[in-house]
Amino acid sequence: xxxxxxxxxxxNVLDPQGNAVQGSLQTLGFDEVAKVRIGKYMxxxxxxxxxxxxxxxxxAMCEKLLANTVIEDYRxxxxx
Amino acid sequence: MKFAVIVFPGSNxxxxxYNAVADTxxxxxxxxxxxxxxxxxxxxxxVPGGFSYGDYLRCGAIAQLAPVMNEVRKAAAEGKFVxxxxxxxxVLTEAGLLPGALIRNNSLxxxxxxxxxxxxxxxTAFTRDYEQGEVVTIPIAHGEGNxxxxxxxLASLKANGQIVFTYDGxxxxxxxxxxxxxxxxxxxxxxxxxxxxxxxxxxxxxxDGAKMFTSVLNAWRERNGAASTR
Numbered sequence: 001x002x003x004x005x006x007x008x009x010x011x012n013v014l015d016p017q018g019n020a021v022q023g024s025l026q027t028l029g030f031d032e033v034a035k036v037r038i039g040k041y042m043x044x045x046x047x048x049x050x051x052x053x054x055x056x057x058x059x060a061m062c063e064k065l066l067a068n069t070v071i072e073d074y075r076x077x078x079x080x
Numbered sequence: 081m082k083f084a085v086i087v088f089p090g091s092n093x094x095x096x097x098y099n100a101v102a103d104t105x106x107x108x109x110x111x112x113x114x115x116x117x118x119x120x121x122x123x124x125x126x127v128p129g130g131f132s133y134g135d136y137l138r139c140g141a142i143a144q145l146a147p148v149m150n151e152v153r154k155a156a157a158e159g160k161f162v163x164x165x166x167x168x169x170x171v172l173t174e175a176g177l178l179p180g181a182l183i184r185n186n187s188l189x190x191x192x193x194x195x196x197x198x199x200x201x202x203x204t205a206f207t208r209d210y211e212q213g214e215v216v217t218i219p220i221a222h223g224e225g226n227x228x229x230x231x232x233x234l235a236s237l238k239a240n241g242q243i244v245f246t247y248d249g250x251x252x253x254x255x256x257x258x259x260x261x262x263x264x265x266x267x268x269x270x271x272x273x274x275x276x277x278x279x280x281x282x283x284x285x286x287x288d289g290a291k292m293f294t295s296v297l298n299a300w301r302e303r304n305g306a307a308s309t310r
Contacts, residue, residue, distance in 0.1 A: 017188065
């Protein structure tokens with residue numbers, strides 16, 4: 001089974017990297033870019049076929065390591 | 081008094097920390113590799129700066145799971161003195177020993193220069209030799225030292241006197257409340273972005289960091305009601 005994890009900076013936390021990229025996009029003429037937020041994308045290959053167990057385990061992985069919930073939000077998708 | 085300097089793969093301020101202890105207070109100090117499983121012989125645990133585990137995933141995220149960190153948690157719970165500097169501060173926040181998190185500097189730049197710090201709490205074990213409100217000069221060297229916590233946490237830090245140092249004047253990284261260093265609620269665990277171990281002599285540009293080390297020795301002496309055991 002494959003888990004795809006997305007970690008993003010919380011809405012109320014400043015994202016200096018996103019702001020810099022937004023500025024650069026505007027320099028290139030993409031004036032419609034009102035906001036950029038940069039996050040992480042992770043692919044996990046899991047040795048399990050039990051979706052319910054995987055759901056619970058990936059959630060624990062996110063809480064314990066993959067995201068810092070003080071500053072980041074996470075969500076994930078399971079496939080296969 | 082016995083000091084431990086924790087060393088992770090990628091630590092690079094461990095030698096400075098070790099020598100700062102040796103040069104300022106002359107007490108016993110050991111390097112302790114991250115796989116150690118016993119810190120019971122130490123009175124103070126120093127988590128130095130650097131790029132533990134290459135800052136993979138997030139600064140301090142991998143290091144906080146090193147075997148020695150269970151011992152650091154235990155030492156902190158026992159009321160032993162724990163100081164995290166720079167990456168050490170990041171490790172302590174990731175480990176949940178200090179609230180909040182350190183994010184990218186608002187300038188996106190790695191800032192490396194002396195800063196003016198105001199001592200906001202001169203009652204902690206690490207700051208008791210400073211005057212309350214004193215402004216000292218200690219260098220910073222970080223790309224991710226922008227302290228963040230939510231408003232509720234900030235209010236409780238203020239209410240409990242957990243803000244130990246703030247940047248005086250220019251804030252180099254955009255931290256909330258100009259925070260440069262904080263303590264836990266009990267006051268025995270302190271984390272800060274500036275490097276006191278790099279400021280222990282006029283020859284290094286400033287001697288102002290030395291009082292961090294004399295402070296903790298004095299705190300230890302008071303607690304143990306004894307002279308130092310060298």
